Amino acid sequence: MAETVLVLIGTKKGAFVMKSDATRRNWALQGPYCETWPIHHMIGDASTGAIYAGGGNEWFGPAVWRSGDLGANWTHSSEGLSYGEGEAPINAVWSLARRNGRLYAGVEPAGLFVSGDAGASWQPISGLREHPSREHWQPGGGGLILHSLVPHPDDDNQIWVGISTAGVFYSADGGETWTPRNKGTRCDFLPEEQRYPEFGQCVHCLVMAPGMPRRLYQQNHCGMYRSDDGGQSWVSIEEGLPSSFGFPAATHPRDAGTLFLIPLNGDIKGRYVPDGKAAVWRTRDAGRSWQALREGLPQENAFIGVLRQAMATDPLEPAGVYFGTSSGALFASADAGDSWSCIAEHLPAISSVETMVLDG
Amino acid sequence: MVDPLANPRAAIAKPGDRDPVHVTLPPALLRLFPKAEPEVTLAAGTISELVDRLDARWPGMRDRLVDSRPAIRQHINVFVEGRRARLDAQLSPGAKVFIITAVSGG
Numbered sequence: 001m002a003e004t005v006l007v008l009i010g011t012k013k014g015a016f017v018m019k020s021d022a023t024r025r026n027w028a029l030q031g032p033y034c035e036t037w038p039i040h041h042m043i044g045d046a047s048t049g050a051i052y053a054g055g056g057n058e059w060f061g062p063a064v065w066r067s068g069d070l071g072a073n074w075t076h077s078s079e080g081l082s083y084g085e086g087e088a089p090i091n092a093v094w095s096l097a098r099r100n101g102r103l104y105a106g107v108e109p110a111g112l113f114v115s116g117d118a119g120a121s122w123q124p125i126s127g128l129r130e131h132p133s134r135e136h137w138q139p140g141g142g143g144l145i146l147h148s149l150v151p152h153p154d155d156d157n158q159i160w161v162g163i164s165t166a167g168v169f170y171s172a173d174g175g176e177t178w179t180p181r182n183k184g185t186r187c188d189f190l191p192e193e194q195r196y197p198e199f200g201q202c203v204h205c206l207v208m209a210p211g212m213p214r215r216l217y218q219q220n221h222c223g224m225y226r227s228d229d230g231g232q233s234w235v236s237i238e239e240g241l242p243s244s245f246g247f248p249a250a251t252h253p254r255d256a257g258t259l260f261l262i263p264l265n266g267d268i269k270g271r272y273v274p275d276g277k278a279a280v281w282r283t284r285d286a287g288r289s290w291q292a293l294r295e296g297l298p299q300e301n302a303f304i305g306v307l308r309q310a311m312a313t314d315p316l317e318p319a320g321v322y323f324g325t326s327s328g329a330l331f332a333s334a335d336a337g338d339s340w341s342c343i344a345e346h347l348p349a350i351s352s353v354e355t356m357v358l359d360g
Numbered sequence: 361m362v363d364p365l366a367n368p369r370a371a372i373a374k375p376g377d378r379d380p381v382h383v384t385l386p387p388a389l390l391r392l393f394p395k396a397e398p399e400v401t402l403a404a405g406t407i408s409e410l411v412d413r414l415d416a417r418w419p420g421m422r423d424r425l426v427d428s429r430p431a432i433r434q435h436i437n438v439f440v441e442g443r444r445a446r447l448d449a450q451l452s453p454g455a456k457v458f459i460i461t462a463v464s465g466g
């Protein structure tokens with residue numbers, strides 16, 4: 001059956017959708033949506049065709065937007081997205097994930113909410129904010145944000161989150177209790193004898209390997225890591241990469257050993273691709289070796305950055321890979337990263353990229 | 361129990377009701393609530409009540425104007441008779457209320 005491929009793009013000024021067929025050669029752009037609100041994350045539900053966009057507006061606060069008709073019409077709600085009277089107001093929604101009919105939202109200041117009615121109303125998963133380490137969490141450059149949401153694919157009780165800069169936390173009981181999962185990840189910004197704390201790491205992006213729920217990968221402010229035990233311990237996989245700094249990470253849709261990263265030149269050097277030459281780096285052996293993928297990407301004077309949620313893959317064969325830049329360009333590969341083309345430019349700064357593939 | 365003030369038809373002043381005030385809503389807010397009207401007359405004794413009445417007519421509008429502290433959102437200004445007002449400000453009968461989005465952004 002013919003397939004429609006949608007790339008969902010959250011930007012600093014609205015949401016956009018790019019649409020193609022399974023060949024992924026010709027693309028059409030739709031948007032801006034969501035009244036040009038800053039949209040930090042946008043996801044699709046291929047089983048219903050619904051699109052969700054999470055963000056926050058300086059005037060009107062946080063909201064999750066929903067479209068049931070691929071962007072033609074939208075509703076928005078923040079009912080229940082609150083820590084209660086007297087607590088700090090929630091500024092924005094930063095991450096969305098869905099699993100088994102539930103929609104999860106990570107917010108700033110860091111916390112987790114769940115919706116059982118497709119985003120119309122929200123309930124807090126309060127255990128995370130009640131964690132004893134909470135008072136020590138420090139905001140990163142984007143604020144104290146819960147940016148990575150990784151529910152277990154088969155067990156509703158298990159969920160991992162990434163918070164900047166608190167680190168990775170894991171719950172096995174549906175969010176009632178949480179434990180830090182940061183062993184082996186560095187804090188290069190702390191004094192030398194304090195560089196491996198229990199929490200406080202600046203995780204930038206956390207993803208799960210397909211079909212292998214105990215394998216996680218993370219791009220950290222200070223290194224790239226893999227865990228094969230659900231985050232209980234991490235090993236560095238940065239050898240062979242041009243830097244230890246970057247933001248996004250994306251897994252292959254089927255191969256647990258394949259990961260895509262975009263290393264940048266470092267946190268105090270502009271946070272561009274190294275030497276102004278764009279490359280996506282791919283491993284096919286779980287981080288033991290790396291290959292720079294440059295064909296079709298700008299190799300001269302490319303002072304581009306890519307944010308933490310701005311890279312994704314699609315489930316087709318071969319897998320598509322997509323990333324959006326802070327300068328508003330969207331690059332796509334229809335051959336698992338071997339070659340690339342720019343399919344949109346002049347968009348607002350891109351915050352997030354996700355895909356949804358629909359039949360017909 | 362039905363709140364008579366939650367019914368738009370009841371927002372026209374009747375004996376025993378709050379006195380009507382006149383409210384002007386900002387264009388950016390109207391885009392979020394396509395059925396909302398730019399100028400509204402409704403019955404309210406405080407800004408907080410006014411926002412509740414707006415929310416009863418157009419569900420979700422309170423969350424767009426008021427945060428969870430609760431307070432008027434940082435970049436929303438409410439002016440009553442030309443003076444900036446807080447959520448608990450009292451409204452005189454016939455007061456003119458302007459809800460304005462602050463000049464911000466880039």
